[in-house]
Amino acid sequence: MTDKKPKNVFKQGAISSEFIGESIAKHQTKTSIGAHNIFLGQVRADVIDGKTVSAIEYTAYEDMANAKFDEIREAAFEKFELTCMHIYHSLGTVKAGEICLFVFVSSSRRKVVFKALEYIVEEIKAQVPVFGKEIFKDDSHQWKVNN
Amino acid sequence: MTDKKPKNVFKQGAISSEFIGESIAKHQTKTSIGAHNIFLGQVRADVIDGKTVSAIEYTAYEDMANAKFDEIREAAFEKFELTCMHIYHSLGTVKAGEICLFVFVSSSRRKVVFKALEYIVEEIKAQVPVFGKEIFKDDSHQWKVNN
Amino acid sequence: MTINIKYFGLIAEVTQHEEETMNVSGRFISDLLEALYSKYPDLKNKDFQVAQNQELVSENTELSGQELALLPPFSGG
């Protein structure tokens, strides 16, 4: 948890459902865990001025982003009684319907996981320099803004 | 959603990580979804008076339980702007480390999924007649109580 | 009145059945409980709720003849 070099949270492309399933499986040896809570961000095929989003292309200020993810992780471990926490974010192209963010928290008791997960996701949205370029089906684009 | 006969929420034995992964995969064609939130209940190897829980054996008043799950589902769809909701609960033996409850909610926007998931899980714990028998390694048992 | 009663969890351990049919004289859930307490004295020390036709009811509810169940504290999830 207190490695000097932050973990790399980024994965190239979409996060697969198999990867998520395997992450869950890995926690089944940790028999002090009673509750897991998982957030998945999925790319929406939003229609904006008649044009449909076909994918988001993610870039990031990677060093700063990984440092921020690390700060968020440390703060969450301080605030909440968590057993485990994992964060993965996509870089590059993620098509509509695919998953771009995977946050996974586990604790012995359920009450804590709900609060922790929402805290972490909101912090990620607000603090981490990741930039999403919404690509429309006609190849035009706009820059996504979180709200 | 308004079938007269409630869906059967129960599955015999543990809920596998593959099943969870496949449920996630099935939602990738629904491109109006922006956020998924998943709760997993996992059986803890609690130590009580020096004895370790090796499994929980679940029984339920199945008809009433399925009707209650259905009420909870309907109430959640009324309260929260959800795209999808799925609930699965184990019956029979679930070993320590295995998953006994899987609740999956999806929405176009993230804020709603956190509130909806916590609401549904708390309602399940309080309203649904499911009974967990904690089996210790020495084959003695005690009846689990939620808190 | 002839009533079918289901027992669950810890309660089924006390009654040693999961289901039985009983004849109850009286109109209320409380009358049923009296009959049960005299048949199974250990039930008095146990925490449970009564469901009639799959809805929780109080002692003052009238017996309807529909399915009854004795439910110990819920512990799903």
Add this chain to the structure above:
Amino acid sequence: MTINIKYFGLIAEVTQHEEETMNVSGRFISDLLEALYSKYPDLKNKDFQVAQNQELVSENTELSGQELALLPPFSGG
């Protein structure tokens, strides 16, 4: 002072670079911004924050010579 500046997202579209080295006269972030606005007038209409050494800073912060970055609104997740 010679400073390495990184540009991201919409800002990189305006500057047409992802990175460049600039000479800045003056001690503050505001001095850097003046230089950038005169080189890239379109930046004035854009919403962005400045990070120095990977921490967000204000216009009044002193330039340290460490890595600078212009960050448009975050949109991860």
